[in-house]
Amino acid sequence: MDMKLNVQSSPHVRDSISTRLIMLDVIIAMVPAYVWGVLKFGVHAAIVVIVAIIAAILSETLYNMVMRRPNTVDDLSCVVTGMILGLNMPPEVPLFVPIVGSVFAIIIVKMIFGGLGQNFMNPALAGRCFCLISFAGFMNNFTSTLSVDVYSSATPLMLLKSGVEFNVLDTIFGNTPGTIGEISGVCLLIGALYLAVKKVIDLRIPLLYIATFAICIAILSGRATDVNFIVAHIFSGGLIFGAFFMATDYATSPITPFGKVIYGVLLGVLTSIFRLYGKSGESVSYMILMGNLLVPLIESITMPVAFGKEGK
Amino acid sequence: MYTFRHGVHPDEKKELAKDKPIKVVKAGKTLVYPLQQHIGAKAKPVVKVGDQVLVGQIIGEADGMISANVLSSVSGRVTAIEERLVVGGQKVESIIVENDEKYDAIEGFGVERELNDMSKDDIIKAVKDAGIVGLGGASFPTHVKLTPKDPEKIDYVLVNGAECEPYLTSDYRLMLEETEMLIKGLRAILKVFPNAKGIICVEDNKKDAYDKITNSCVGIDNVTTALMKTKYPQGGERQLIYAVTGRKINVSKLPADAGVVVDNVDTVVSVGYAVCKSIPLLRRIMTLSGDAYNETANLNVRFGISYKEVIEAAGGFKADPEKMISGGPMMGLPVFSLDMPVSRNSSALLAFAKDPLSNMKETNCINCGRCVKACPINLVPTMMYKAAKSGDFEKYIKLNGPECITCGSCSYVCPAKKPLTPYFSYMKFAVRGYLNSKKEKEAKK
Missing domain, CATH: 3.40.50.11540 (NADH-ubiquinone oxidoreductase 51kDa subunit)
Incomplete structure (x- = not known):
């Protein structure tokens, strides 16, 4: 017999899922928000996101070349990072900002720590916060010269903080100023639903995050009966984007089932406190980063009990 | 439910x-009976080369508390007692019987x-x-x-x-x-x-x-x-x-x-x-399935028949298989030669023209938690994998790694295509060795 047979250890069949397909799903899920942002803010917004993605791809390629490692861009995770970062930029931002953000996110936060899955902070978020600190002026300028129906340059979050009344429906559907991808709650929820149906994300983290956040806001602000106020808080300041697309990042959220519960609740509490009492409006980004740092601790106290080992 | x-x-x-x-497969000329077809101690041969044996005759006797008899599934003459290759890749002492095709059975059969x-x-x-x-x-x-x-x-x-x-x-x-x-x-x-x-x-x-x-x-x-x-x-x-x-x-x-x-x-x-x-265990039912066969089948196969004869009896291959598995695809053993006897653990013989794993690409673990959701024992396979890979036995034991049943579910769902189950199968033995040597060290102190 001269047949040549492949020999591997079991199992001999695998699910068709792959890292690349997961990343592709995340990209698809962000397309509605991207399209809405481009429709609202125009061509420059479209270019900002594309530039962020290209910068991310080039940074990863370059890093791998310098370090003489096989290129890893085909797992598409750098595209996801670039896209999240781009969608979190103000629409009129100069193009060097997303480039700097992407380079920082990929090289410093992701690749230096060992690449995909090894980073302890969400790269896109860290990149965004880096830009927020370094280029505060550009990052907080939401004046749009192109949009026609946006009635002021203040984001809903700014209005909330200054106590000005505004139309809540506009925040839900995205007729407001803001970063390119965060403004339309509806578009983001469509994407989130897609991810949930494809079982890419576990809904425990985002749902508990938003629910805890809403409850805390209601209690802490003393305006528990003001539904408009609470809904406005939920749909502003990038909370929907953060909850579904950033807090669910696999590498920087707990892997244990109960850990996910704690993490979601913790983010909700932290974000609401920071949102109400903090000076900066950026509670979502900073609090998710803070949550990232607590993940190893949360995991270590929530290890699941093995089957048949209960009560021992 | x-x-x-x-x-x-x-x-x-x-x-x-x-x-x-279920179709019965006719036995060929030579049958091979490994003396270890069970968990426990190897059976002890009770026949000699040249002996005549009957259908149902005990040719290897259970030796010890946990052991099992090995029986001849045909009548004929013992031609050799020698080591033969079995599916796991080991060589096991086996009794080789030449079939006289008379099928004379023992008394009371x-x-x-x-x-x-x-x-x-x-x-x-x-x-x-x-x-x-x-x-x-x-x-x-x-x-x-x-x-x-x-x-x-x-x-x-x-x-x-x-x-x-x-x-x-x-x-x-x-x-x-x-x-x-x-x-x-x-x-x-x-x-x-x-x-x-x-x-x-x-x-x-x-x-x-x-x-x-x-x-x-x-x-x-x-x-x-x-x-x-x-x-x-x-x-x-x-x-x-x-x-x-x-x-x-x-x-x-x-x-x-x-x-x-x-x-x-x-x-x-x-x-x-x-x-x-009064009919002892002389056969097992096997499934032949997969896209490399001309015809899939469920067969009643006497122990000792070679895989090659079984495949011929079922109608042979339509394409050269790239991958063959003894048992199911989740826990079965890879087959690397067809010159092996059907034994008690040969529940199936699968043959695939294309190996579904041949273009699989391993990537970094992204901590997605699919393995945690798949594990029927409620373990965290990705952490066990990291502990196993770095040889950290204490951590592996703390993570309840020895509870793993090596069912393959974690490897099956892993999007990064990590070899989780193979590591855990290896650790099953390695942990035992580690604990033994630890005990020895402590005894010396």
Whole structure:
């Protein structure tokens, strides 16, 4: 017999899922928000996101070349990072900002720590916060010269903080100023639903995050009966984007089932406190980063009990 | 419907062979009987080169507490006793018999016996003499299972008809074609355990077999059936016990500690034949499936026939296979040569023209947690993998790694295609060695 047979250890069949397909799903899920942002803010917004993605791809390629490692861009995770970062930029931002953000996110936060899955902070978020600190002026300028129906340059979050009344429906559907991808709650929820149906994300983290956040806001602000106020808080300041697309990042959220519960609740509490009492409006980004740092601790106290080992 | 937590749903692929009735394969000229076809001590050869042997004759005798007899499945002459390659890749001392094609059997072979006339000890002796071992894959000697410390304490005898591995249909065919013998075998086992209730457990993708058995059980007061949700690894011993009885056992316990005895369908049918018809375990039912075969089949194969002869009898290959598996695709062993005998753990022989894993690309772990959701033992496979890879035994033990049943569910769902299960299979042995050497070191102090 001269047949040549492949020999591997079991199992001999695998699910068709792959890292690349997961990343592709995340990209698809962000397309509605991207399209809405481009429709609202125009061509420059479209270019900002594309530039962020290209910068991310080039940074990863370059890093791998310098370090003489096989290129890893085909797992598409750098595209996801670039896209999240781009969608979190103000629409009129100069193009060097997303480039700097992407380079920082990929090289410093992701690749230096060992690449995909090894980073302890969400790269896109860290990149965004880096830009927020370094280029505060550009990052907080939401004046749009192109949009026609946006009635002021203040984001809903700014209005909330200054106590000005505004139309809540506009925040839900995205007729407001803001970063390119965060403004339309509806578009983001469509994407989130897609991810949930494809079982890419576990809904425990985002749902508990938003629910805890809403409850805390209601209690802490003393305006528990003001539904408009609470809904406005939920749909502003990038909370929907953060909850579904950033807090669910696999590498920087707990892997244990109960850990996910704690993490979601913790983010909700932290974000609401920071949102109400903090000076900066950026509670979502900073609090998710803070949550990232607590993940190893949360995991270590929530290890699941093995089957048949209960009560021992 | 009964089930367990977590688990996976691989493509069933049972439609390929489920409608093929069991066909008997004719034995060839030379038969090979490895003396180790079971868990436990190797059997001791009791024949010499040149001896004439009969069908059903014991040629290797159980040696020690946990061991099983090896029987000749044909009549003929012993031509050699030498080491032969078996599926696991080891070389095992084997008895080689040249078939005289007369099929002369030992005295008393095939004599009908009435279950009511047999005592508990008669049944255990019949099972032991017949060389019956668990035919679900682990090959644990069945007579040992029938003699726990306290038989009175056993209150469930579960017949494992889950057949949760993809492609496999041999148990399904048996449940349909040998329903009566299955129930007879179960009643024989129940005679050993006076306080036990027998439950035949079937997954709901084999509803017709379940219905047939349920109808045949009507009027037998200590035998019932249980329909289980189709999910892998529903046929795992711990998962099956939990699903049907709600009891949980871990690696340090035997089913008997939870008052349960679990036996596979083919095992119970074999007990039925051994006890009621005096026909010892000489054959097993095998599924031949996969896209490389001309014809898929469910076969009744005498032990000792080579894989090559089995494949020829079934109609051969239509394409050269790139991958062959002995057993199911989730836990089976890779086959690297067809010059090996069918033995007690050869539940299937799968052949694929293309290896589904050949273009698989490993990437970094992204911590997605799919393995955690898949693990039927509630472990965190990715952390175990990292501990195993870095040789951190203490961490691995702390993560409950030794509880792993190597069912393959974590590897199956892993999007990064990490070799999780292979590492855990290796760690099963490595941890034992580590603990032994640790004990030695401590003893020296």
